[in-house]
Amino acid sequence: MLQPSLTVAGLAGTALAGAVASLSKYLIAWRGRHILNPAAFGATVVTVFGLGTFSSWWVGTPVLAVAVAVLGLLVLWRTEKVRIVLVFLLVVVCVSVVHQAVQAQQGGAAAMPADAVLFAIGQTPFLFLGAFMLSEPLTLPPRRWQQFGVAGLVGVLAGWPIPVIGTVTLGQERALLIGNLLAFAFALRGSVRLVLDKRRMVTPTAQEITFRTKGRLRFLPGQYLELDVPHRRPDARGTRREFSIVSAPSDLPTLRIAYKNGDQRHPSSYKRALAAAEPGTTLAVTGTWGDFLLPRGGAILMVAAGIGVTPFVSQLRQLHAQGAERDVVLVYVASEAAELAYRDELEATGVRAVVFTRDEPQSLAPNWTWAQGVRLDAAGLERVVPDIAARHAFISGPPRLIADLAPALQKARSLSTDAFAGY
Known part of the structure; x- marks a missing residue:
């Protein structure tokens, strides 16, 4: 961005621009999130004030x-x-x-x-x-x-x-x-504080954290938040992560997130800090984001893999709380029946679901069916949801699953994806 130079003044100006850019991330910030593009701000300062160099x-x-x-x-x-x-x-x-x-x-x-x-x-x-x-x-x-x-x-x-x-x-x-x-x-508007209330395991490999909000938090069902967990010596991935919101807006001031425990041998510094946080700890949400939102009308297909079901829990809980009648089919994929997170909450919403697991889940709700241990692929999805072309499709899961199902999902009226790779 800056005029190349080998003069003392030019080199000093370039160094100053870099220093100003770095400082702006911390001095011009709001609750852990910088406001201005650092490079643009550094270049602007040295250009406007004529400090040895200029943007070219x-x-x-x-x-x-x-x-x-x-x-x-x-x-x-x-x-x-x-x-x-x-x-x-x-x-x-x-x-x-x-x-x-x-x-x-x-x-x-x-x-x-x-x-x-x-x-x-x-x-x-x-x-x-x-x-x-x-x-x-x-x-x-x-x-x-x-x-x-x-x-x-x-x-x-x-x-x-x-x-x-x-x-x-x-x-x-x-x-x-x-x-x-x-x-x-x-x-x-999305920047608020959260007070950690409790945590629990929702599957053998995934846990949920419940917070109480301090201040007014606004979000729509299906959106995610960015949670800042300051800690000493953060690794290269930093102190912030994004989490889909499990709870519905109607649940506020209670707010829940969930995540898979993942690698326990070499956890990130962020995951260690989050695991060490005790009830009463105050953390910052730097914003709520995303367009993974249900349309106002039309039939819906939800496809979830493992803990990727979290945005659907929020959406279905909100629909249930509002008494809204929607034609929704949930296709839920997990490695085994024990990994079906939020099964009780989902069954309580009355959603129709097809479950893909290796072993048969016990005591399924009347409108839930097991796919007999078959692996979900594009052909299998079309088989269990034959009217996919009439539905708005939403899929939340790893990129590989999204790619595998793409031939079938492309036939839907619309397609929204929420890919994740874990924490």
């Missing part, structure tokens, strides 16, 4: 455009932010083309739309800004429509750089910082 965005060149596009796509695919950045690129390129046309007209030259598009894509930092900076999860708002809004705002401001101070314009990094502030405004 040399990454925005034709030579690097292909590499940035390919590597950026890999990042976006992994973080599931492709659509957000596509919206940004569509807006920023269109605004940039219009801006170039206005400049050409003012200079008495003819507008060349095709050249303007190529310039915006290959000779500006827009690709890098979108793929590697706008997409940063920690500075995005919780809902997808909010993320689209931030992407559009940053696209407009970056595509039409407005002069601010002297030669400094409201473009690129300043545009991103304004988008960060809008995202913070969206996320602010």
Whole structure:
């Protein structure tokens, strides 16, 4: 982002920008979550105040455009932010083309739309800004429509750089910082404190933690929270993790999360700290997030693997509490019957379920059936849910299961996934 330099002043300015960027993560933060993109903030400080260097965005060149596009796509695919950045690129390129046309007209030259598009894509930092900076999860708002809004705002401001101070314009990094502030405004309501009440095992390998909320927490059934557990010497994965919310909004101020114990020989520092937390410990929720939400109408198919059933517990409990009548089928996959978490709560909601386990669960509810120990695959899913094409499908589980079921799930009216890889 910064102008390359070998002078003492230039090197000092670059070092200062890096220091300011790092400090901003801790000084400009709210309850453990930084507000502004650190690189954009560091570059802005040294540029606006003329501290030895300035932002030049040399990454925005034709030579690097292909590499940035390919590597950026890999990042976006992994973080599931492709659509957000596509919206940004569509807006920023269109605004940039219009801006170039206005400049050409003012200079008495003819507008060349095709050249303007190529310039915006290959000779500006827009690709890098979108793929590697706008997409940063920690500075995005919780809902997808909010993320689209931030992407559009940053696209407009970056595509039409407005002069601010002297030669400094409201473009690129300043545009991103304004988008960060809008995202913070969206996320602010979700930051509350939780007091640990109790914990219990819900299966032989998974446990649940119950909290009491301090302050007003808002979430929708199917969303997840980010829980901050400060501890000494955290490992590379840090002090925050995301957990699907088990309880329903109607259960507040009680809130529950659950997770699989996983690797007990080499647990992460986070898992050790969470396991050591005693009742009465106060922890911070830095936000509630996600769009894994049921549609207002239509038949529903829920597919859960193991502890991936947690968002469905929240959704079904809320529907039951509201007395809502929905056509819902739950397909529940577990290694064995003992690993069927929240079975009693799910049966109490009246949901119709098909269970895939190696051994037969005992005393199933009348509207629950066992799949006779058959392994769930795409063909098996279509066999037990023959009307899948008429349903909105939701699947929560490991990426491998989602991939295995993809041929069947693609036939559904819509598909929402909640992939997880454990903690």
